[in-house]
Amino acid sequence: MVSAISLRNLTVATPQGQFLLNKLNFDLAKGERVGLIGASGSGKSLTAAMLCGLLRPPLSMTSGDLYLNGISMRGARPSHWRCHRGRNVFQIFQSPASALTPARRIGPQLEEAARIAGALAREVIPKVMDKLALSPNVVRQFPYQLSGGMKQRVLIAMALILRPAVLIADEPTTGLDILTELDILSALNDAVTETGATLLFISHDLHAVQEVADRVLVMQSGEIVEDGSIKTLGQSGAPAARLLAEAANRLRSPC
Amino acid sequence: MRNIGLTVGQGEVVGLIGRSGAGKSTLARCLVGLEKPSTGDIRLNGASIVPGKGTARRQLQYLWQDPVQSLSPYLSAHGAVMEALNGFSIGSPNSRKSSASAYLNDLGVTPDMQGRRPHALSGGQCQRVALARAIAADPQVLILDEPLSALDFSTRVQAIELLQKLHRETGLAMLIVSHDLAPLRHLASRILVLDDAQIVEDIRMEHFAERAAHKLSRAYVRTLTAEPTADSIDGNSISD
Amino acid sequence: MTFGIFLLFGFAILALAGGTSNLPPPEKMDLLSRLAGPSERHLLGTDHLGRDLLSRLLAAIPVSLGAALKTMAAILAIALPWGLISGLAGGRTDMVMMRLADIVMAFPTLVLALAVIGFMGASLEASIIGVAVAWWPSNARLIRALVLSANERDFVKASYLAGASRRRVIFRHVLPQILPPLAVIVSLETASVLLALSSLSFLGIGAQPPMPEWGAMLNEARPFFAHAPHMLIAPGLAVVCAVLAFNLVGEGLRDLLDKRRPYQW
Numbered sequence: 001m002v003s004a005i006s007l008r009n010l011t012v013a014t015p016q017g018q019f020l021l022n023k024l025n026f027d028l029a030k031g032e033r034v035g036l037i038g039a040s041g042s043g044k045s046l047t048a049a050m051l052c053g054l055l056r057p058p059l060s061m062t063s064g065d066l067y068l069n070g071i072s073m074r075g076a077r078p079s080h081w082r083c084h085r086g087r088n089v090f091q092i093f094q095s096p097a098s099a100l101t102p103a104r105r106i107g108p109q110l111e112e113a114a115r116i117a118g119a120l121a122r123e124v125i126p127k128v129m130d131k132l133a134l135s136p137n138v139v140r141q142f143p144y145q146l147s148g149g150m151k152q153r154v155l156i157a158m159a160l161i162l163r164p165a166v167l168i169a170d171e172p173t174t175g176l177d178i179l180t181e182l183d184i185l186s187a188l189n190d191a192v193t194e195t196g197a198t199l200l201f202i203s204h205d206l207h208a209v210q211e212v213a214d215r216v217l218v219m220q221s222g223e224i225v226e227d228g229s230i231k232t233l234g235q236s237g238a239p240a241a242r243l244l245a246e247a248a249n250r251l252r253s254p255c
Numbered sequence: 256m257r258n259i260g261l262t263v264g265q266g267e268v269v270g271l272i273g274r275s276g277a278g279k280s281t282l283a284r285c286l287v288g289l290e291k292p293s294t295g296d297i298r299l300n301g302a303s304i305v306p307g308k309g310t311a312r313r314q315l316q317y318l319w320q321d322p323v324q325s326l327s328p329y330l331s332a333h334g335a336v337m338e339a340l341n342g343f344s345i346g347s348p349n350s351r352k353s354s355a356s357a358y359l360n361d362l363g364v365t366p367d368m369q370g371r372r373p374h375a376l377s378g379g380q381c382q383r384v385a386l387a388r389a390i391a392a393d394p395q396v397l398i399l400d401e402p403l404s405a406l407d408f409s410t411r412v413q414a415i416e417l418l419q420k421l422h423r424e425t426g427l428a429m430l431i432v433s434h435d436l437a438p439l440r441h442l443a444s445r446i447l448v449l450d451d452a453q454i455v456e457d458i459r460m461e462h463f464a465e466r467a468a469h470k471l472s473r474a475y476v477r478t479l480t481a482e483p484t485a486d487s488i489d490g491n492s493i494s495d
Numbered sequence: 496m497t498f499g500i501f502l503l504f505g506f507a508i509l510a511l512a513g514g515t516s517n518l519p520p521p522e523k524m525d526l527l528s529r530l531a532g533p534s535e536r537h538l539l540g541t542d543h544l545g546r547d548l549l550s551r552l553l554a555a556i557p558v559s560l561g562a563a564l565k566t567m568a569a570i571l572a573i574a575l576p577w578g579l580i581s582g583l584a585g586g587r588t589d590m591v592m593m594r595l596a597d598i599v600m601a602f603p604t605l606v607l608a609l610a611v612i613g614f615m616g617a618s619l620e621a622s623i624i625g626v627a628v629a630w631w632p633s634n635a636r637l638i639r640a641l642v643l644s645a646n647e648r649d650f651v652k653a654s655y656l657a658g659a660s661r662r663r664v665i666f667r668h669v670l671p672q673i674l675p676p677l678a679v680i681v682s683l684e685t686a687s688v689l690l691a692l693s694s695l696s697f698l699g700i701g702a703q704p705p706m707p708e709w710g711a712m713l714n715e716a717r718p719f720f721a722h723a724p725h726m727l728i729a730p731g732l733a734v735v736c737a738v739l740a741f742n743l744v745g746e747g748l749r750d751l752l753d754k755r756r757p758y759q760w
Contacts, residue, residue: 177434325653342658
């Protein structure tokens with residue numbers, strides 16, 4: 001079976017020769033849910049941008065290859081990527097505030113997503129709004145009128161409409177309080193179950209990853225240092241992975 | 256925000272939790288004069304104070320959520336602590352240089368890091384510097400706004416240990432604002448739950464799980480029951 | 496930026512060279528060789544009174560550029576404290592100071608400068624004062640905006656709460672933040688001030704004859720445009736180069752001081 005995403009020795013370097021991503025190798029099967037975790041500055045968000053074809057010059061794939069559904073994306077032109085984004089890959093960003101157009105109401109933005117997906121806006125929007133416990137009024141509101149958690153839910157609604165093959169969530173709960181975080185994570189889980197999408201969940205918080213994924217990739221200074229089950233992270237050969245498991249354990253342990 | 260009453264005892268560590276937008280930070284900022292309350296008064300040792308003015312400026316120290324942003328890019332770590340010592344005229348002018356180093360050293364900022372400016376330090380190190388600066392002012396109460404949020408996941412454990420050590424050694428009273436109950440279990444002896452600009456629960460930490468009654472408090476209790484990562488390195492808890 | 500600095504240095508060296516070279520003095524008239532084109536004796540030719548154009552052009556460097564710098568200094572002397580006090584004091588002081596600046600800004604800048612010059616009598620000094628009076632409010636507003644955003648930064652408040660005196664906060668934490676953008680603004684504004692002063696001289700109400708000044712030289716050249724175009728081209732090019740130099744330096748400073756790094760994610 002063809003993997004949804006497959007990276008082969010993928011490297012991204014600056015023109016000065018500094019490796020930002022170094023020989024990434026991993027495969028995400030269709031419908032798999034995987035966490036990508038690492039300290040800030042380890043290259044997680046850059047990986048997400050790369051998977052969506054959002055690398056801006058002077059950065060580009062220096063060597064290696066990226067396959068989406070078995071199709072090589074090496075050297076793909078921006079117009080080629082544009083066809084992929086939305087239908088095949090969709091990203092939920094860290095700051096939902098900047099992912100929604102500030103000057104348009106939520107309704108038209110969701111309708112646009114429905115048009116791209118070829119779905120009937122009148123039917124699909126109320127359905128997903130209901131599923132995410134968003135009140136029908138939200139479609140008439142502007143993004144600034146919504147709280148951080150609501151905006152994130154609107155983006156998940158967009159994902160539900162678009163039904164992408166791969167959903168990338170880049171720190172979707174950072175900056176939200178813990179109760180909202182749990183709501184968003186369960187909404188995300190439901191959305192992925194319903195659409196059967198492959199999920200790549202990026203976070204620096206192991207607890208959040210635990211809520212949605214079993215398999216986890218640990219990243220450190222641009223390299224994948226561990227690829228395995230969350231449960232066995234504590235016995236990992238990579239110190240960064242062990243450190244994370246230990247931190248997670250200690251933060252949650254009772255006194 | 257209306258009719259808030261809260262007390263922090265001598266040497267007590269109080270945790271203040273609530274959803275975002277509930278007014279936790281506003282409350283904390285009022286205590287140091289970053290926001291002005293419309294009515295009501297703030298007392299320190301029984302005497303009414305004007306936050307951010309006179310001796311209250313020294314006695315109530317505030318720790319920003321983002322430690323990197325709260326340090327001036329124009330001063331080294333050592334310079335930041337010196338600024339507090341000079342500003343409040345603490346100790347004799349000759350001894351300040353060495354005592355600033357000592358404060359930083361105590362909090363794990365080694366001499367080779369003390370000459371660096373914030374952008375050359377990590378988030379965790381910046382927090383240590385900000386803490387040293389606050390402690391150097393010799394405060395009575397330390398107010399911490401989301402001390403863990405801006406830190407990396409694995410740095411958080413170190414930050415908790417640091418605050419525990421600080422409290423053990425100085426007996427400083429602290430008010431810790433947080434959106435997450437879990438880390439407060441290692442730090443606070445009393446928890447206040449803030450909802451819709453009102454305090455809905457005020458209870459000792461050890462009773463929280465069993466006796467907290469408000470529905471928001473129960474929601475927080477449920478976040479704790481998420482099972483800790485199985486099989487990871489044996490859980491010798493932080494506060495043993 | 497390097498080209499801009501190179502140009503400015505070039506002007507400075509030329510100004511010095513003009514003083515020491517064996518060119519005829521800028522005021523020396525030679526009525527026999529009026530309106531002569533460039534020749535070996537007069538490299539850029541002569542004007543309608545037979546004065547050596549190159550010599551006048553070089554003698555005008557300290558006058559024209561000096562006037563622009565003096566004007567900019569005068570503008571900053573008013574605008575910097577005005578914007579700083581207004582931004583830091585806030586409340587009523589801020590409102591009164593800004594409304595005063597707004598009233599001045601409500602007049603078209605050149606018209607206001609003309610009014611001041613009309614009141615004082617035409618001279619280079621009057622035009623410097625006139626331009627400064629008309630130009631300071633926009634700069635004061637800019638500085639106030641810079642101060643407001645600088646003052647909102649967490650570390651400024653943190654420094655105050657951690658014991659720094661008000662004065663220390665202003666001089667160690669607020670001012671250093673506004674200096675880099677201010678340097679950019681100053682070099683760009685100097686160019687526009689230079690143009691304004693030259694325009695006033697061109698209108699005949701700035702530098703008075705026989706003082707050599709680029710704008711005034713352009714004005715003198717106007718009637719002879721058809722048969723002595725060299726009279727117009729030389730000072731015109733000088734103004735263009737000076738403005739270009741200040742703009743290039745300003746742009747360069749902006750690139751240099753802009754701290755956004757390209758590879759941040």
